[in-house]
């Protein structure tokens with residue numbers, strides 16, 4: 169029989185990896201720098217991670233970049249984060265496109281600046297046919313808000329007579345989420361030590377394997393992604409069924 173280690177080496181990568189990129193502020197504090205410097209290094213880690221995920225053959229990478237609740241941060245920090253986002257979109261879309269990466273954004277766009285929404289729309293169109301990797305950025309995203317939005321869409325369909333209440337099943341809900349055409353995440357990684365989900369992909373992560381790493385996001389790279397995937401391969405996914413063997 170194959171050993172667990174060799175099995176992990178030869179296993180196909182998880183189809184969908186999602187990451188809660190946490191710890192930019194603490195990284196900055198450790199290095200005696202302003203929080204903005206941590207976010208800047210965090211953006212570099214995004215670049216690295218997208219490249220690694222593509223090299224590893226991961227098909228979907230979803231990154232939690234800004235939560236619905238992050239709007240509560242001081243205005244100066246929100247401004248810094250939006251400036252970085254603008255810079256990332258301006259500088260990276262051509263690069264993503266060259267590398268066969270499709271860009272997508274999930275979350276409440278109505279709260280984002282108009283110029284940012286325009287950059288997102290442009291990027292989604294430009295990279296729409298790429299298939300090496302789908303990179304989804306969760307921006308102004310909250311899992312609860314996403315479910316409320318889906319509930320409203322269902323209610324509208326029922327009120328309009330297009331849908332019977334008894335026809336509402338899991339698929340009907342899933343189809344009304346931002347992630348309608350994406351597989352659920354197999355692996356959710358959170359960096360920087362906190363062991364919580366913070367409103368990320370609540371519905372979609374029902375059976376995701378969770379990996380919590382101590383490393384702050386700006387220090388995340390190939391070694392950390394590979395280690396998390398190895399950890400994932402050691403897990404036995406049961407989906408509620410009895411243990412195998």
Ligand code: IPE
Pocket residue numbers: 189190191192193194195233234235238249360385
């Ligand atoms: C993650 O780092 C980036 C965002 C949430 C936008 P944090 O800014 O949360 O960093 P910590 O948690 O304060 O260290």
Ligand code: IPE
Pocket residue numbers: 188189190191232233234235238362364366
């Ligand atoms: C989660 O991190 C959101 C993102 C990584 C974008 P937070 O730092 O906002 O989460 P909490 O406040 O520690 O739960």
Ligand code: MG
Pocket residue numbers: 190191192
């Ligand atoms: Mg944080």
